[in-house]
Amino acid sequence: MIEVSVTAQRFQVxxxxxxxxxxxxxxxxxxxxxxxxxxxxxxxxxxxxxxxFRLTFRHAGRVLRLTVDEGGQILTRSTFDAPRSxxxxxxxxx
Numbered sequence: 001m002i003e004v005s006v007t008a009q010r011f012q013v014x015x016x017x018x019x020x021x022x023x024x025x026x027x028x029x030x031x032x033x034x035x036x037x038x039x040x041x042x043x044x045x046x047x048x049x050x051x052x053f054r055l056t057f058r059h060a061g062r063v064l065r066l067t068v069d070e071g072g073q074i075l076t077r078s079t080f081d082a083p084r085s086x087x088x089x090x091x092x093x094x
Contacts, residue, residue, distance in 0.1 A: 002014065002072070003017045003072075003074060004017075004055070004066065004068050004072035004073075004074060005072050006070070006071060006072045010042075011042060011053065011055060011068065011072060013040075013055060013057075013066070015027075015029045015030075017064075017066075018038070018057050018064060021057065021062070021064035021079050022038070022057075022059040022060065022062055022064070024038075024059070032059065037059060037060070038057060038058070038059040039057070039058045039059075040055065040056065040057050040058075041054075041055070041056045042054070042055055042056075043056070051069060051070050052067055052068070052069060052075065053067070053068050053069075053070075054066070054067050055067075055068060058082060061081060061082050062079060062080070062081060062082060063078075063079065063080055063081070063082050064077075064078075064079050065077070065078050065079075065080075
């Protein structure tokens with residue numbers, strides 16, 4: 001199984017890879033992405049990280065982070081609890 005593929009200057013991550021990180025059914029992943037329950041971000045490395053990309057997915061207080069090369073090869077993979085925003089304290093509103 002190819003987990004990350006590169007097409008026309010963008011990355012496509014296999015739904016099984018993302019869903020597994022959050023304990024979701026891969027068949028329902030897009031349904032969670034449409035309303036923003038699962039979000040993604042792609043960051044391009046610079047300087048010492050040139051040629052690397054960080055793909056970050058978030059859902060329900062959890063994060064999946066993949067660092068990949070230009071060909072989509074996964075270099076590192078991590079899942080962790082999303083850090084709490086310092087602006088969001090008990091009772092505080094954004």
